[in-house]
Amino acid sequence: MKLSLPSLSVNEGIARSAVAAFCAQLNPTAVEIADIKCAVSEAVTNCIVHAYRDTVGEIGITVKLCEGRFVQIEIRDKGCGIEDVKQAREPLYTTDAEGERSGMGFTVMESFCDGVNVSSRVGRGTTVTLIKRLHK
Amino acid sequence: MIRNGSQVTYEARSDAMIVHVGGEIDHHNAAMVRTGIDEKITAERPMRVMLELSGVDFMDSSGLGLIMGRYALVKRYGGTLAVLDPSPAVLKIIKLAGLERMVSILRTKKS
Numbered sequence: 001m002k003l004s005l006p007s008l009s010v011n012e013g014i015a016r017s018a019v020a021a022f023c024a025q026l027n028p029t030a031v032e033i034a035d036i037k038c039a040v041s042e043a044v045t046n047c048i049v050h051a052y053r054d055t056v057g058e059i060g061i062t063v064k065l066c067e068g069r070f071v072q073i074e075i076r077d078k079g080c081g082i083e084d085v086k087q088a089r090e091p092l093y094t095t096d097a098e099g100e101r102s103g104m105g106f107t108v109m110e111s112f113c114d115g116v117n118v119s120s121r122v123g124r125g126t127t128v129t130l131i132k133r134l135h136k
Numbered sequence: 137m138i139r140n141g142s143q144v145t146y147e148a149r150s151d152a153m154i155v156h157v158g159g160e161i162d163h164h165n166a167a168m169v170r171t172g173i174d175e176k177i178t179a180e181r182p183m184r185v186m187l188e189l190s191g192v193d194f195m196d197s198s199g200l201g202l203i204m205g206r207y208a209l210v211k212r213y214g215g216t217l218a219v220l221d222p223s224p225a226v227l228k229i230i231k232l233a234g235l236e237r238m239v240s241i242l243r244t245k246k247s
Contacts, residue, residue, distance in 0.1 A: 009164035012162045012163060012164050013160060013164065031225075034194075034225045037194060038194075038225075038229065041162055041163075041196040042196055042197060045162065045163040045197075048163065049163060100166070100170065100198075100201035100202065100204070100205045101197075101198075101201055102197045102198075102200035102201040102204060102233060103197075104197040104200055104233050105197050107197075107232065107233075108196065108197050108229060111232055
């Protein structure tokens, strides 16, 4: 499934619901669906709040259902990029304290998924790949 | 059906203000929820504030920011904040952030 959305906060719910609906064909548990929705919401929110801060750009989402009941979700932006990915992934780290961001976005993704890969180039954008294994 | 909204209602008790939050708490909705709650708390300065979350069917880390921010606001004038009846999914993310060490988690309803 491929989806493209403008980086408007109103699209956060649409993004996570669309991904969850696509994954539903593998008959996941309610907990697995909740985990996927939460992880997608975090990644999409990062695009809106950080990558395209004060601007509107395109968020690309690709979802693949892989053998072995793995789901691969790729969330891409062409925003500002992340200077220090390792630091950004640390729990409670945020560059937007005034907006009451908890700094737990990547921690939630890592806890609710089986794998998280972050590829970023400053000035070019970021791709977050989430891997979730569904129970048989 | 895609739901993307939250509802907030207030219940005044002699010893506490109960804030009933329902729907979805994400980055999009959190700002609106936060503004409404802060106006109410600032006007009434209740010594105990309880965020009743049984009606929240989705919450991401924006909800954590919402809880942490209200905790700081209430603490500033000497009040306390508690979370009431979070769903298992909401409790999972609260525990992930370790918020249960900062805010009391209370149960009034049978799960």
